[in-house]
Amino acid sequence: MHLADIDYQALSKDSYLHHRRVDAKLLSSAFMLIAVLAAQSITPLVVILCFLLSALISSKLPLKTLLHLSFYPLFFSSLFIAILWSSNASLGLLSIFKALSSAWIMISLVATTPYVDIFASLSKVLPSLLVDLFLFTYRSFFILIEKVSDLIKVIRLRGGYHPTHPIRNIKNFSSALALLFIRSFEMNDRMYQIYSLRGYQGKLPLREERRPWSIHEGIILLISIGCMLGALI
C-alpha cells in the first residue's frame, strides 16, 4: 500500500506540477483519461505515455514506487492481455498501454497534489458529507495502519499466533482487531467532537486555492486537450 509514500511525495517534494492549480490538474487528468479510453490506436497512447513519464520523472517520484504502482494494473490485466496477445498482438499492446497510461494519470495527479487539496477541489461538486468521509477516511488510514503494524508485533510477541491453529489465530486476530478498531474509533470520535465544538456543521472548511491561473495551467490543459482531440479524431 503506497498511500503514505504518495502522500509524502505530494506534500514534501517540489516540481513543476506541484505548483500548478488543483482544478487545472483535475481537468487535465479527466481529459487525459478520456483520451486513453477513446484511443483506438497505439500512437496517441505512446504520446500520452511520453507526457506522463516526463511528468512523473520531473515530479521526482522514486522509480521503485512508480514500478510497483505500475505493476498493479499490468498484473491484473495480464491474463486478458495474454488472451488478446495470442489472437491479435497490436490489440494486446493497446490494452497494456491503456492500463498503464490510466494508472499513470492517477499517479501523476496524486503524487503532485495532496489528497486534502484534491478533496477541497472536489467539494465544489460533491456532497459535503461524502467529501468529509473522504477526509476522515484519509486521516483514519494513517492512524490505523500504524496501530495495525504495532498490533501484529504484539500478537506475535505474546504468542497469539500459532501456525497450526488457524481457528485460534482468526479468533485472536479478530479480538485484537475489534479492540484496535474501538480505540481508533474513539480517537476519531474525539476528533469529531473537537470539530463539532469548533463549529463543524457538516462541511469542513477546506483551504481555498489561492494560486492564480497562469500560462502554465494553460499549457497543461492545452497538452491534455490536444491528447484528447488526437485520440478522438
Added chain:
Amino acid sequence: MSHIHIPDGILAWWIWLPALILVVGLLTLIFKGWNQEEARRLIPLAAMMSALMLITMSVPLFIVPVHLTLAVLAGLMVGPKMAFLSILVVNTLLASLGHGGFTLIGLNTLIIGAEMVVGVYIFRFISKRLPTLPSAIVATMMGILLSLSMSVGLIATTVGLAEALPHEDHDHEEHDHSDEEGFILEIPERFAITLPEFYHVQTVSVIDDHDEHYKVLLISDDVEESMHELMEALIEAGWDMSDNSDLHHGWYLKDNVELHVKIDESKTDTIELELTLLSDEQLSDHDHNHDHDEEHNHDHDDVDTILSELNYLGFSGWLAVIMIYLVGILLESSATGFIYQSLKRIKKD
C-alpha cells in the same frame, strides 16, 4: 473477494458507464431521505471502517490468492447507507493507486454494495433466532456468494472466464531449445510465408508441390511434442488457429495461406503438413466461420491453461478453484463474525 481488478480501457463503456450513473442515482436517493445530523454522527465510525477496508482490500492473504473486503462488517457497523458511501470512498482511493480501474469504481461499488446490503438484511433477519456469531457468518457467506456470482458472471461474459479465475503470477515452464538446432522447412516462394523452426524432426520428404498445394511428411522422434511446439510457435508467429484444432489435427490461417498439420494415424512417427493458397472467396468463407469461434476458443485455451496450472491444498483444476473460493468465503465470513462478536462484547452499543 469480489473486487474487480480489470484496469481502464478493457471493459466497454456501455458496461461501466451505466454502473457509474446508477451509483450517482443511488447516492442521490441516499442523500435525499437522510437525516443529516444522524449521518454526520456516523462519519468517524464510517471513516474508521473505510480505513480498515482500505487496508484489507490492498493486502492479499498469503494462504489464499484473494483479499478480504469486510463490506458486510461495514454494513453491520454503520448501516447500509453509510456503508455504501464507505465502499465508494474505498474503491475511489484504491483506483487512484491503480488498484482496479478508475472507470470501474461504479461497478465495484455496486457489486460490493450488493454484498453488503444482502449480508446486513440477512443478518437482521436471522439474528432474531440465532446468536451473533453464526448469524454474522451465515449473512456474510450469503452476501459474498451473491457478489462473487455477480463479479465472476460479469467478467466471464465480458472479458472471459480465464480472467475471472483466481490466479497467481506463474512463470510458464518453457522447453529450452537453446542447445538444440532447429530445423527450418523451406517453403516455395509463391506462398510468401515462413514457418517456425521444427524440433525433434529427423527427415522431411515433399510429396506434393502444385500451384496451390504443398505437402510434406516430417518424421519425428516425438510427434506429440513436435505438434505441441509447432502449435505454440505458430500462434506466437501470428497464425490464427481454428477452433477444431487439437494436438493431433491443427488448422491454421495466415493471410491467404491455410496450413493443415496432422499426425499420420497409420505411421505414429509421421506428421503430415499441407499448405494451401486460398482464393478470396474461400478466404471470406473461412473468416466468417472463424470469427464466431475465435474469441471463445482463445478464452477456452486460457481457462484450460490456468486450470492445469492451478494447485491449491492438494487439489487441482476446478476443485482448486472451488477450494480457493471456499477458503476465501470462510475466512471473510469468520473474520466478520468474530470481529463483530468481539465488538459487541467490548462495546454493547
